[in-house]
Amino acid sequence: MIEVADLVKKYGSTTAVDGLSFTVKPGRVTGFLGPNGAGKSTTMRMVVGLDRPTAGRALVNGRPFREHRAPLGVAGVLLEARSVHRGRSARTHLLGLARTHGLPDGRVGEVLEQAGIASVARRRAGAFSLGMGQRLGIAAALLGDPAVVILDEPVNGLDPDGVLWVRTLIRELAADGRTVLVSSHLMSEMAVTADHLVIVGGGRLLADTTVDDLIARVELGEVTVRTPDAERLGRRLVALGARVTSPAEGLLTVTGVRAEEIGATAAGENLVLHELTPRRASLEQAYMELTKEVAA
Numbered sequence: 001m002i003e004v005a006d007l008v009k010k011y012g013s014t015t016a017v018d019g020l021s022f023t024v025k026p027g028r029v030t031g032f033l034g035p036n037g038a039g040k041s042t043t044m045r046m047v048v049g050l051d052r053p054t055a056g057r058a059l060v061n062g063r064p065f066r067e068h069r070a071p072l073g074v075a076g077v078l079l080e081a082r083s084v085h086r087g088r089s090a091r092t093h094l095l096g097l098a099r100t101h102g103l104p105d106g107r108v109g110e111v112l113e114q115a116g117i118a119s120v121a122r123r124r125a126g127a128f129s130l131g132m133g134q135r136l137g138i139a140a141a142l143l144g145d146p147a148v149v150i151l152d153e154p155v156n157g158l159d160p161d162g163v164l165w166v167r168t169l170i171r172e173l174a175a176d177g178r179t180v181l182v183s184s185h186l187m188s189e190m191a192v193t194a195d196h197l198v199i200v201g202g203g204r205l206l207a208d209t210t211v212d213d214l215i216a217r218v219e220l221g222e223v224t225v226r227t228p229d230a231e232r233l234g235r236r237l238v239a240l241g242a243r244v245t246s247p248a249e250g251l252l253t254v255t256g257v258r259a260e261e262i263g264a265t266a267a268g269e270n271l272v273l274h275e276l277t278p279r280r281a282s283l284e285q286a287y288m289e290l291t292k293e294v295a296a
């Protein structure tokens with residue numbers, strides 16, 4: 001469990017994080033979403049004790065991350081800036097980490113396998129592609145078999161295979177009952193991986209919600225209607241103040257009246273409907289609406 005309460009971070013006159021509170025629960029994937037500069041990385045750095053909050057607090061499993069005696073076993077962390085000694089092999093890098101944290105050497109082979117980089121484990125990490133480096137970073141995060149996993153933009157630089165691998169891994173970690181916080185500026189990515197969303201903009205909380213609720217709460221206000229009586233129904237709806245277009249024969253796209261009113265109008269006129277579908281927003285559209293509302 002991660003608890004962030006009234007967290008503030010100022011860099012001089014810049015307020016990177018502005019009174020943020022949210023909780024990340026175990027057993028599900030929480031997506032930490034926001035445009036560039038929203039304060040995601042700064043928040044994650046404070047959660048893992050790499051940055052000191054100006055005010056407020058961040059707790060990992062009940063206490064500040066730095067106060068845990070075996071931090072790698074508590075939380076595994078992948079932050080954007082990687083700190084790998086470029087001349088070392090992936091294996092040596094992980095062995096070094098394991099030994100300084102009192103973890104058995106055997107974990108290294110396991111996480112190399114899990115991250116799909118066992119075959120290149122003896123190559124210099126400095127020669128790794130961005131995607132390989134991401135996999136190595138994730139391997140390091142998993143080394144202590146942590147209950148909490150924090151990944152900052154983990155699909156960054158990965159090829160399609162890698163993206164799929166990260167998605168599957170993230171879902172498995174949550175299914176195992178771990179607390180999983182994953183940041184991204186890609187709404188499309190969060191739509192397929194996250195169960196819960198914490199959305200930030202300008203350092204503030206914009207939404208703390210499920211993916212489904214976020215989509216459901218934004219109405220596009222557009223209804224698709226299929227009917228053999230398109231012309232008559234269209235005229236009736238226009239008379240009610242709706243805007244109606246007909247993209248194909250027997251098909252209407254209606255805005256300005258709700259699906260319920262369209263159904264009632266059709267029933268009142270004895271018109272047959274084959275389809276009456278309010279269009280749901282995509283996560284991306286919902287997100288745009290959300291940030292627009294806040295900016296206004």
Ligand SMILES: Nc1ncnc2c1ncn2[C@@H]1O[C@H](COP(=O)(O)OP(=O)(O)OP(=O)(O)O)[C@@H](O)[C@H]1O
Nearest residue numbers: 011014016034035036037038039040041042043185
């Ligand atoms: N060390 C720093 N010194 C000064 N300003 C900083 C520092 N780190 C971050 N900032 C500023 O704080 C704000 C939030 O940045 P942060 O990197 O946390 O955002 P982000 O949501 O992670 O964005 P991105 O996806 O671009 O990494 C930005 O305006 C950034 O310029």
